[in-house]
Amino acid sequence: MLVYADNNATTRTAPEVFEAMAPYFCDLFYNPSSMYPPAAQAASAVRDARAGIAAFFNVGNPAEFLFTSCASESNNHVIFGAAAANPTRKHIITTTVEHPAVLEVCREMERRGYRVTYLPVDRQGRLNRVDYVRALEPGNTLLVTIMHANNETGVVFPIAELARIAKETDPEILFHTDATQSVSKIAMSLSKNGPRDPKAVDFRNVDFLSCSGHKFHAPKGVGLLFLRKGTAIRPFLIGGHQEGGRRAGTENVPYIVGMARALERAAQTHDADVLRLAGMQKYFESELLRRIPDVEINGGEATRMPNTTNVSCHFVEGESILYELAEYEICASSGSACTSGSLEPSHVLRAMKVPFTAIHGSTRFSFSRYTTEAEIERILEVFPGIIQRLRNASPFSRENKHS
Numbered sequence: 001m002l003v004y005a006d007n008n009a010t011t012r013t014a015p016e017v018f019e020a021m022a023p024y025f026c027d028l029f030y031n032p033s034s035m036y037p038p039a040a041q042a043a044s045a046v047r048d049a050r051a052g053i054a055a056f057f058n059v060g061n062p063a064e065f066l067f068t069s070c071a072s073e074s075n076n077h078v079i080f081g082a083a084a085a086n087p088t089r090k091h092i093i094t095t096t097v098e099h100p101a102v103l104e105v106c107r108e109m110e111r112r113g114y115r116v117t118y119l120p121v122d123r124q125g126r127l128n129r130v131d132y133v134r135a136l137e138p139g140n141t142l143l144v145t146i147m148h149a150n151n152e153t154g155v156v157f158p159i160a161e162l163a164r165i166a167k168e169t170d171p172e173i174l175f176h177t178d179a180t181q182s183v184s185k186i187a188m189s190l191s192k193n194g195p196r197d198p199k200a201v202d203f204r205n206v207d208f209l210s211c212s213g214h215k216f217h218a219p220k221g222v223g224l225l226f227l228r229k230g231t232a233i234r235p236f237l238i239g240g241h242q243e244g245g246r247r248a249g250t251e252n253v254p255y256i257v258g259m260a261r262a263l264e265r266a267a268q269t270h271d272a273d274v275l276r277l278a279g280m281q282k283y284f285e286s287e288l289l290r291r292i293p294d295v296e297i298n299g300g301e302a303t304r305m306p307n308t309t310n311v312s313c314h315f316v317e318g319e320s321i322l323y324e325l326a327e328y329e330i331c332a333s334s335g336s337a338c339t340s341g342s343l344e345p346s347h348v349l350r351a352m353k354v355p356f357t358a359i360h361g362s363t364r365f366s367f368s369r370y371t372t373e374a375e376i377e378r379i380l381e382v383f384p385g386i387i388q389r390l391r392n393a394s395p396f397s398r399e400n401k402h403s
């Protein structure tokens with residue numbers, strides 16, 4: 001039985017998404033900008049997709065959403081585009097635990113003369129509000145870019161509150177959130193009037209939001225960028241005047257249709273899916289703690305995504321855990337997919353000051369609405385044995401140290 005527990009890296013395309021996309025490859029393949037009548041069908045598919053996505057985020061004006069190729073592009077667009085449009089401000093605030101699609105762009109901004117504040121996190125991966133408030137510089141801070149949910153630990157940052165504080169400090173400070181891991185799993189409202197759904201988080205003070213279709217059962221290669229109307233930002237991809245001149249490039253019609261269908265589908269069973277995932281997470285983590293000695297759940301005391309468990313097993317090495325898991329056809333990850341393959345410990349866990357003896361033995365299991373209880377049981381069946389065997393062989397293991 002193959003167990004796929006790496007949904008924060010990517011998700012399977014949902015069958016209904018694939019079905020919705022199918023007509024736009026061989027039949028309705030037209031360029032939506034073309035003038036002849038068949039192309040109008042492609043254009044209207046993009047229009048409908050944008051309207052559906054706007055409704056998903058409780059936004060009245062669909063033009064506030066741009067289609068991109070991925071979350072990395074959306075993040076690059078925001079940081080470079082906001083800087084280009086607001087040249088007098090030279091300070092950016094982010095965190096030490098962002099995805100490289102934000103961190104590396106911030107490093108590039110430093111090379112271009114910007115000052116970047118990288119906010120630290122505590123042992124549970126949480127931000128400190130006092131640090132945040134101190135970092136905001138009225139009149140000088142250009143942009144705050146803070147992720148909603150962390151891809152490695154699932155820790156959720158209080159974006160609604162952080163965005164409100166930024167606007168209260170200086171309404172001209174722009175606020176961006178990389179919501180790649182939370183969109184579809186945490187209900188959110190970007191309306192200026194606040195949420196209609198009382199369970200949705202209120203992102204009325206968020207100016208820019210990024211996400212990526214392949215994290216919520218749409219295919220890889222399509223992303224989304226929310227740009228609040230009236231917010232100063234320059235385009236990132238320059239060329240043709242698609243997307244109202246804000247993002248050049250012929251629209252990827254099938255993938256855009258697929259992304260809209262994926263969000264529509266997510267909304268239909270959102271509450272039940274989240275409840276089920278949260279129940280499975282609680283069981284999974286309590287069993288891991290019960291069955292394996294010297295183990296901790298990273299971010300275990302913080303508010304977290306219901307689909308992510310990042311577990312550190314002291315005195316073992318993460319890459320070996322992954323190889324062993326693969327022997328049992330269990331797909332998981334150590335740190336983020338982008339850094340696995342290198343022996344560098346995760347920058348997120350380092351920022352959380354996870355001790356040396358545990359940081360290398362970290363495994364991320366991330367689930368989706370397709371995850372079954374049988375898959376969870378399978379992991380619980382084999383994982384403790386793997387850890388025990390690796391510890392027996394490890395020079396770092398407590399037993400071996402004592403012998």
Ligand code: PLP
Pocket residue numbers: 008009070071072073099101147149150151178179180181212223
């Ligand atoms: N931001 C976060 C939080 C992510 O988890 C990822 C991917 O893992 C990205 C950005 C980049 O997404 P993409 O590969 O679609 O550009």
